[in-house]
Amino acid sequence: MTPAIRKALDKLGLVRDIDLVLHLPLRYEDETKVVPIAQARDGQTVLIEAQVQSCEIQLQPRRQLVVTVQDASGSCQLRFLHFYPSQQKAMAVGTRLRAHGEMRGGFWGRQMVHPQLRKADAPLPTALTPVYPIGKGLTQPYLRRMIVAALQRITLVETLPQECWTHVGPPPVAVPDGAGTQRWWTLAQALRFLHHPPPDVPLQTLEDRSHPAWQRLKVEELLAQQLSQWRIRQIRQAHAAPALAVRQRGRKEEAGELPLHAQLLEVIGFELTAAQRRVVEEIAADMARSVPMHRLLQGDVGSGKTVVAALAACICMDAGYQCALMAPTEILAEQHFQKLQAWLAPLLQARGKRVAWLAGKQKKKERAQMLADVASGEAMLVVGTHAVIQDSVDFRALGLVIIDEQHRFGVEQRLSLRNRQRDRAAQATGDDALEPHMLMMSATPIPRTLAMTYYADLSVSTIDELPPGRTPVVTRLVADSRRDELIARLARQVRQGRQAYWVCPLIEESEVLDLSNATATFEELQAAIPDVPMGLLHSRMPVAEKQAVMAGFASGALGVLVATTVIEVGVDVPNASLMVIEHAERFGLSQLHQLRGRVGRGSAASACVLLYATGDSGKLSDTAKDRLRAMVETNDGFEIARRDLEIRGPGEFMGVHQSGASLLRFADLGTDAHLLEWTRALAPWMLAHRPDLAELHMQRWLGGKWDYLKA
Ligand code: ADP
Numbered sequence: 030m031t032p033a034i035r036k037a038l039d040k041l042g043l044v045r046d047i048d049l050v051l052h053l054p055l056r057y058e059d060e061t062k063v064v065p066i067a068q069a070r071d072g073q074t075v076l077i078e079a080q081v082q083s084c085e086i087q088l089q090p091r092r093q094l095v096v097t098v099q100d101a102s103g104s105c106q107l108r109f110l111h112f113y114p115s116q117q118k119a120m121a122v123g124t125r126l127r128a129h130g131e132m133r134g135g136f137w138g139r140q141m142v143h144p145q146l147r148k149a150d151a152p153l154p155t156a157l158t159p160v161y162p163i164g165k166g167l168t169q170p171y172l173r174r175m176i177v178a179a180l181q182r183i184t185l186v187e188t189l190p191q192e193c194w195t196h197v198g199p200p201p202v203a204v205p206d207g208a209g210t211q212r213w214w215t216l217a218q219a220l221r222f223l224h225h226p227p228p229d230v231p232l233q234t235l236e237d238r239s240h241p242a243w244q245r246l247k248v249e250e251l252l253a254q255q256l257s258q259w260r261i262r263q264i265r266q267a268h269a270a271p272a273l274a275v276r277q278r279g280r281k282e283e284a285g286e287l288p289l290h291a292q293l294l295e296v297i298g299f300e301l302t303a304a305q306r307r308v309v310e311e312i313a314a315d316m317a318r319s320v321p322m323h324r325l326l327q328g329d330v331g332s333g334k335t336v337v338a339a340l341a342a343c344i345c346m347d348a349g350y351q352c353a354l355m356a357p358t359e360i361l362a363e364q365h366f367q368k369l370q371a372w373l374a375p376l377l378q379a380r381g382k383r384v385a386w387l388a389g390k391q392k393k394k395e396r397a398q399m400l401a402d403v404a405s406g407e408a409m410l411v412v413g414t415h416a417v418i419q420d421s422v423d424f425r426a427l428g429l430v431i432i433d434e435q436h437r438f439g440v441e442q443r444l445s446l447r448n449r450q451r452d453r454a455a456q457a458t459g460d461d462a463l464e465p466h467m468l469m470m471s472a473t474p475i476p477r478t479l480a481m482t483y484y485a486d487l488s489v490s491t492i493d494e495l496p497p498g499r500t501p502v503v504t505r506l507v508a509d510s511r512r513d514e515l516i517a518r519l520a521r522q523v524r525q526g527r528q529a530y531w532v533c534p535l536i537e538e539s540e541v542l543d544l545s546n547a548t549a550t551f552e553e554l555q556a557a558i559p560d561v562p563m564g565l566l567h568s569r570m571p572v573a574e575k576q577a578v579m580a581g582f583a584s585g586a587l588g589v590l591v592a593t594t595v596i597e598v599g600v601d602v603p604n605a606s607l608m609v610i611e612h613a614e615r616f617g618l619s620q621l622h623q624l625r626g627r628v629g630r631g632s633a634a635s636a637c638v639l640l641y642a643t644g645d646s647g648k649l650s651d652t653a654k655d656r657l658r659a660m661v662e663t664n665d666g667f668e669i670a671r672r673d674l675e676i677r678g679p680g681e682f683m684g685v686h687q688s689g690a691s692l693l694r695f696a697d698l699g700t701d702a703h704l705l706e707w708t709r710a711l712a713p714w715m716l717a718h719r720p721d722l723a724e725l726h727m728q729r730w731l732g733g734k735w736d737y738l739k740a
């Protein structure tokens with residue numbers, strides 16, 4: 030094997046024999062029978078066998094080799110625009126040959142352009158010919174040979190003998206038409222079949238992957254994923270965390286009679302919704318156990334996750350442990366800090382404790398003081414960005430980590446974060462360090478199928494109710510051509526005391542462009558309505574300036590806030606009731622929903638305008654319109670997440686830049702939910718009763734990646 034070929038194979042991930050046998054055909058060609066030339070339909074790809082009548086180079090309209098061949102039924106031409114003298118020789122007049130290609134043209138001018146040539150009279154293959162995805166540097170025949178060889182070499186131990194599934198019931202595989210197909214395939218049978226199916230197989234069942242062989246393969250893949258998630262969960266449960274039981278009374282030496290969590294309920298100024306009370310109970314029950322909690326708190330935008338997080342933090346602090354709250358952006362962390370500080374600082378102060386703030390751009394001295402307070406335990410609650418808290422903070426006794434907007438993090442990131450926290454704890458306190466509990470919050474509800482796959486190692490709490498008194502946000506689609514009209518209406522509303530967000534287009538590749546865009550819009554709006562005080566917020570501004578603008582908007586001094594997507598998550602200004610999103614067609618649905626969730630938080634009727642650019646055609650593409658229409662049709666975050674997943678697929682939906690390996694290659698969560706359910710029932714049984722097969726299975730599917738997840 031040449032280094033170039035090695036490289037091409039590596040690029041396709043074809044290293045081990047198992048990789049090769051799992052590299053499945055894109056489609057198939059039928060070379061199992063010879064079709065008489067006269068019977069080949071226009072556009073049909075066929076194998077013909079015929080004798081060369083003439084072979085000549087034509088120069089008009091361009092140089093090409095034109096070969097006329099004839100069989101008993103008729104004749105046609107074979108055309109080659111690129112050819113070697115050797116090919117010309119091989120097609121000398123009188124030679125019999127086979128040609129495989131697409132028949133084109135009517136009765137008089139039938140031809141095949143660049144057919145593949147085969148020797149005549151050789152035995153015909155008995156199976157369909159696979160056509161594989163190949164990259165540069167590989168040819169079909171070469172890869173075919175490699176895969177055939179790998180199929181011969183490999184021993185595929187069956188990791189799913191019937192013994193494994195009798196207790197969960199038979200596998201729910203689809204049965205295509207025709208008798209004799211209803212049986213359970215071994216993996217080896219399924220793979221051999223898919224590489225070389227017999228010519229009579231209904232091709233449709235291979236294309237739509239409903240054939241039992243395909244289903245068998247998908248079950249394998251889904252099972253590997255379920256097994257690994259269960260294993261991760263088991264490994265985690267073998268670790269110890271501090272048991273943080275809910276304290277009913279304050280500590281004797283503390284000022285308040287009541288524990289923090291009860292005091293917090295007195296100062297927030299509203300009653301918890303039933304859903305909030307339920308999720309707090311779920312979280313508290315987890316934290317009371319000495320097994321690390323790993324829970325996702327999901328709730329639509331505005332459902333009130335912050336106060337739930339604060340209550341969890343209080344339960345943790347009541348038990349004498351510190352709590353860290355991390356957010357993905359500085360502005361969001363800042364908002365959390367403001368809110369928690371207002372609620373908790375007085376209560377903590379009475380106990381001689383405090384809330385600490387840690388961010389990237391902070392004065393050295395201030396930061397050093399914060400770090401010292403965290404290390405001494407004086408700072409009981411630490412709020413900051415992920416990056417800062419993960420990298421540089423030593424806690425005296427960390428009991429709970431709260432992560433906001435976790436859907437941005439893949440499984441790997443979550444694991445590595447947890448491991449780092451644990452290592453740090455181990456360094457600080459000796460060998461048998463306790464691991465903190467983890468609570469992750471997300472406003473993007475995870476659709477059920479995704480929750481069962483990529484997030485199967487998480488427990489989930491859902492706030493499925495909004496606080497009372499909210500008015501639903503009315504959403505409208507408006508073409509950018511009506512921009513002036515929109516600005517005039519906006520001005521009228523703001524002059525009446527309402528506040529508005531104006532979100533600028535997202536330009537993925539370039540922060541600089543993002544900025545110039547936001548600045549231009551800001552200037553445009555200011556020029557159009559000079560009497561309305563306005564603020565501009567973008568990611569490149571110094572933190573102090575950002576804070577000043579946010580404060581101005583929160584206090585009502587600014588009527589309009591022009592912003593890049595920095596306000597995408599978490600910003601909470603109840604008086605803001607208007608939202609304009611420019612170039613809405615460039616955003617994902619979940620993102621739009623998050624943005625829209627910034628309004629409708631107070632009692633005023635709120636509106637969200639999705640401005641879309643129609644481009645040169647003057648029209649928005651149908652899919653873009655469908656997407657945006659979903660926003661108009663529903664305010665339900667679950668429904669939107671479901672559609673978003675449908676449109677974008679799991680990788681993009683989760684916002685993870687996938688290596689490819691961690692996403693499903695064969696199964697499709699849209700069509701294969703029943704297979705997923707089945708493997709989900711199967712996985713724990715296998716781990717408990719056939720750990721040997723389970724391990725083999727994971728090794729086969731996840732390889733080195735599995736070792737990493739275990740570590
Ligand atoms: P999100 O879930 O999007 O993070 P927040 O926690 O920011 O939502 O809450 C949105 C707003 O609703 C905040 O102003 C918060 O104080 C308020 N809120 C939360 N829970 C309740 C409740 N039970 N009753 C009334 N208002 C509430």
Ligand code: MG
Nearest residue numbers: 334335598599
């Ligand atoms: Mg929030």
